[in-house]
Amino acid sequence: TRSTRPQRMLKAVQKNATKGNPKSVISAIDYFCKHSEWAMNVGDEKGSILDSVVTEVNPSTVLELGTYCGYSTVRIARLLSPGTKLITLEFNPANAAVAKQIIAYAGLQDKVILVEGSSGDLIPQMKERFGITTFDFIFLDHWKDRYLPDIKLFEECGLLRKGSVLLADNVICPGTPEYLEYVRKSPRYESKYFPAHLEYTKVEDGLEKSVFLG
Numbered sequence: 001t002r003s004t005r006p007q008r009m010l011k012a013v014q015k016n017a018t019k020g021n022p023k024s025v026i027s028a029i030d031y032f033c034k035h036s037e038w039a040m041n042v043g044d045e046k047g048s049i050l051d052s053v054v055t056e057v058n059p060s061t062v063l064e065l066g067t068y069c070g071y072s073t074v075r076i077a078r079l080l081s082p083g084t085k086l087i088t089l090e091f092n093p094a095n096a097a098v099a100k101q102i103i104a105y106a107g108l109q110d111k112v113i114l115v116e117g118s119s120g121d122l123i124p125q126m127k128e129r130f131g132i133t134t135f136d137f138i139f140l141d142h143w144k145d146r147y148l149p150d151i152k153l154f155e156e157c158g159l160l161r162k163g164s165v166l167l168a169d170n171v172i173c174p175g176t177p178e179y180l181e182y183v184r185k186s187p188r189y190e191s192k193y194f195p196a197h198l199e200y201t202k203v204e205d206g207l208e209k210s211v212f213l214g
């Protein structure tokens with residue numbers, strides 16, 4: 001039967017990237033998306049902003065919502081200090097299976113804990129399952145209608161501390177209007193918008209960085 005786009009992306013990584021070289025995996029995926037098939041990775045323009053925020057925060061505890069094929073997982077994991085792991089949640093088992101292989105091809109499997117399931121179910125389990133007290137950095141890139149309920153869940157579960165940084169993809173396209181209104185109006189967050197474009201296109205999009213004030 002016909003392969004899926006994530007499977008074709010994985011093939012492109014195995015063909016064009018160098019095993020154990022995260023930078024070449026990132027480049028191979030970006031090339032595939034620019035010249036073969038568009039796919040919903042955060043991409044190189046927004047990815048550079050992601051890199052700069054991760055580098056600035058230098059987090060010890062990291063959560064990604066929405067693994068997809070592992071592109072942003074590789075971008076983040078390659079920048080983490082030795083011994084630091086990132087937890088990434090993916091609802092779609094087929095995508096998780098591809099992501100696992102792309103993360104392994106980059107040689108970053110020891111820095112990543114990939115968990116299959118819904119964020120609504122898994123966020124309340126973070127403390128008991130992974131011994132997390134609070135997250136230093138959270139990247140939101142999953143279903144856009146889950147951003148608002150999940151940030152409220154982080155608050156309710158006591159997973160944020162003064163200075164926790166949340167970075168949200170796609171706040172313009174596809175858009176997360178309710179989430180944006182919440183973080184920009186709430187006195188408990190200091191928010192900043194980073195303008196960019198929808199991955200591999202000229203369509204306007206951007207990232208919203210929100211710091212929890214405690």
Ligand SMILES: O=C(NCCO)c1cc(-c2ccc(F)cc2)cc(O)c1O
Pocket residue numbers: 040041042066068141142143144169170173174198199
């Ligand atoms: O749904 C998304 N992510 C959760 C599932 O993994 C997502 C969608 C799009 C997108 C799609 C279709 C279009 F026409 C425009 C944007 C872009 C993204 O960056 C995304 O993260």
Ligand SMILES: [Mg+2]
Pocket residue numbers: 040041042141169170
């Ligand atoms: Mg996205």
